[in-house]
Amino acid sequence: MTRILKALDAAHRERLLRIAREVNFPAGTRLFNEGGHADRFWIVRSGTVALDMHVPGRRPAVIETLGFGELVGWSWLFPPCVWHLGAEAASPVRAYEFDATAVRLMCDDDPELGRAVGHWVGQVLAHRLHSARVRLLDLYAPHGSGEPR
Secondary structure, three states: OOOHHHHOOHHHHHHHHHOOEEEEEOOOOEEEOOOOEOOEEEEEEEOOEEEEEOOOOOOOEEEEEEOOOOEEOOHHHOOOOEOOOEEEEOOOEEEEEEEHHHHHHHHHHOHHHHHHHHHHHHHHHHHHHHHHHHHHHHHHOOOOOOOOO
């Protein structure tokens, strides 16, 4: 997984962190639900967040668990800005929270920052898509994904 410390150079990280606010979530808190409006995102400072997917007739399937330095939420960058997964604090979480509109405006004003953020989020998205595929195959395919755990 591409963490922000590796994905963005120091100047871009610093610009983003200037508009972040520190938030805390107790274990069991829903950060967002699939289908809701994606108007913010988080970078985990401590704790873990479980990404899940609605499965009709079953409990939500946990796709991936995120920890320190990882991005929670990518749907804010792509219109219509609707969450494609759900997220819940699996343990107490401390995170930086970002207003998506403010970040998109920063990216529009600084094309270099916009490219860097777009590349970072694209890497995260590719990883999440692969994780979702593997997890769903493990859960529902007759012989699983075939990938080692």
